[in-house]
Amino acid sequence: MARTLITGGLVITASDESHVDVLVDGGRVVGLATPDGHAWTADHVIDATGKYVIPGGVDGHTHMEMPFGGTYASDTFETGTRAAAWGGTTTIVDFAIQSKGGSLGEGLDAWHEKADGRCAIDYAFHMIMSDVNESSLREMDGLVSAGVTSFKLFTAYPGVFLSDDGQILRAMQRAGSNGGLIMTHAENGLAIDVLVEQALARGERDPRHHGEVRKALLEAEATHRVIKLSQVAGSPLYVVHVSAQEALAELARARDEGLPVFGETCPQYLFLSTDNLAEPEFEGAKYVCSTPLRPKEHQEALWRGLRTNDLQVVSTDHCPFCFKGQKEMGRGDFSKIPNGMPGVENRMDLLHQAVVDGHISRRRWIEIACAAPARMFGLYPKKGTIAPGADADIVIYDPAAEQTISAETHHMNVDYSAYEGKRVTGRVETVLSRGVPVIDNRAYVGRAGHGAYLPRGTCQYTN
Numbered sequence: 282m283a284r285t286l287i288t289g290g291l292v293i294t295a296s297d298e299s300h301v302d303v304l305v306d307g308g309r310v311v312g313l314a315t316p317d318g319h320a321w322t323a324d325h326v327i328d329a330t331g332k333y334v335i336p337g338g339v340d341g342h343t344h345m346e347m348p349f350g351g352t353y354a355s356d357t358f359e360t361g362t363r364a365a366a367w368g369g370t371t372t373i374v375d376f377a378i379q380s381k382g383g384s385l386g387e388g389l390d391a392w393h394e395k396a397d398g399r400c401a402i403d404y405a406f407h408m409i410m411s412d413v414n415e416s417s418l419r420e421m422d423g424l425v426s427a428g429v430t431s432f433k434l435f436t437a438y439p440g441v442f443l444s445d446d447g448q449i450l451r452a453m454q455r456a457g458s459n460g461g462l463i464m465t466h467a468e469n470g471l472a473i474d475v476l477v478e479q480a481l482a483r484g485e486r487d488p489r490h491h492g493e494v495r496k497a498l499l500e501a502e503a504t505h506r507v508i509k510l511s512q513v514a515g516s517p518l519y520v521v522h523v524s525a526q527e528a529l530a531e532l533a534r535a536r537d538e539g540l541p542v543f544g545e546t547c548p549q550y551l552f553l554s555t556d557n558l559a560e561p562e563f564e565g566a567k568y569v570c571s572t573p574l575r576p577k578e579h580q581e582a583l584w585r586g587l588r589t590n591d592l593q594v595v596s597t598d599h600c601p602f603c604f605k606g607q608k609e610m611g612r613g614d615f616s617k618i619p620n621g622m623p624g625v626e627n628r629m630d631l632l633h634q635a636v637v638d639g640h641i642s643r644r645r646w647i648e649i650a651c652a653a654p655a656r657m658f659g660l661y662p663k664k665g666t667i668a669p670g671a672d673a674d675i676v677i678y679d680p681a682a683e684q685t686i687s688a689e690t691h692h693m694n695v696d697y698s699a700y701e702g703k704r705v706t707g708r709v710e711t712v713l714s715r716g717v718p719v720i721d722n723r724a725y726v727g728r729a730g731h732g733a734y735l736p737r738g739t740c741q742y743t744n
């Protein structure tokens with residue numbers, strides 16, 4: 282395998298920034314040294330002068346080809362991982378799904394069937410548990426040993442994914458003993474369904490009502506509940522897609538008490554709001570996801586949470602549905618709009634824009650987008666950093682390039698962009714995955730099937 286030398290760039294990790302050259306051999310980083318401190322030679326030299334040299338992004342929350350509401354998320358593992366690479370992400374952790382009445386093993390097999398041999402970048406799986414019973418609880422141990430070390434449970438979507446409090450407690454107790462990490466989608470789904478029914482009966486049918494019925498208080502209530510259940514079980518907890526400041530306050534309080542509870546938010550909650558959900562002509566459907574977008578004032582609380590480490594990770598929850606034919610299924614009834622938004626290609630750029638805007642520092646950018654998700658999901662230091670021994674998943678990032686986000690130029694298999702027309706400073710130039718170029722100077726040179734499945738270790742994140 283070719284030796285590659287990256288020269289002249291500013292190497293940024295979660296802990297350091299330094300002008301050092303990086304030597305890659307055998308798919309791994311083998312050395313970092315100042316330009317006058319080495320005499321390395323290589324088959325390929327990448328001149329990164331004036332650029333950032335950063336670890337490939339780790340997106341810990343994607344849904345390729347996810348079935349939802351009678352349709353499927355429109356990115357396959359092939360198209361979605363290619364788009365991820367374009368955006369500087371070199372690892373995704375997608376959610377395999379246990380169907381009701383099915384086993385965890387069957388769900389995992391189905392996800393391998395969709396993904397294996399098709400990914401442009403490395404990939405791993407969490408497991409969604411939609412049927413917690415004696416047998417699936419027993420299966421959790423085997424999955425943890427085999428490298429599927431995190432399990433998502435829902436307090437939302439009654440009849441589909443919802444687990445009751447007893448089931449959640451049992452899964453948490455099991456994770457407490459086998460080292461697994463419980464992830465929760467925390468919204469009070471039973472109460473939300475009542476509000477949905479009442480809203481529809483009043484004739485409130487537009488996309489904006491999706492945000493109104495999925496109340497911040499019902500996110501906060503469910504977040505409080507799962508925190509308390511995890512405390513009773515004595516297991517760590519990771520709350521996905523936190524959008525409401527009231528839910529974040531629950532996490533912050535628990536963390537102040539020293540509890541091992543962690544939180545993730547997503548770019549859509551940091552950059553978009555209920556104003557988007559209220560766009561006319563059914564355009565608001567493009568922004569329907571759960572938890573929902575919130576009024577703008579929640580954004581400042583989320584940014585603060587990211588700075589103070591009450592939130593540790595930014596993932597995308599990439600779950601795209603085309604406007605035409607898919608989002609349109611909910612014209613006249615917001616509850617039938619498939620839930621989810623595209624974003625796997627935009628996360629690294631949007632978070633760099635947050636650096637430019639002064640919300641976070643450069644190192645915090647790398648922490649929340651690369652290092653923390655790698656630690657959280659048992660992939661560190663193979664992923665999430667640039668250090669000797671780490672996989673050479675490296676992005677050459679031009680911090681001065683200007684771009685306009687648009688569906689016309691993005692690579693996700695979806696007919697709209699949630700950030701259409703947004704100007705951002707910074708752009709991915711070159712991407713290596715285990716030392717192999719996937720994007721080379723803004724040209725795709727990757728291959729479906731290059732991406733390897735990653736069995737994961739257990740959560741390495743400590744408060």
Ligand SMILES: NC(=O)NCCC(=O)O
Nearest residue numbers: 570571572598600620621
């Ligand atoms: N978030 C969303 O609306 N769709 C994907 C499924 C989930 O994460 O709950």
Ligand SMILES: [Zn+2]
Nearest residue numbers: 466521571572
């Ligand atoms: Zn969810």
Ligand SMILES: [Zn+2]
Nearest residue numbers: 342344598600
């Ligand atoms: Zn999700």
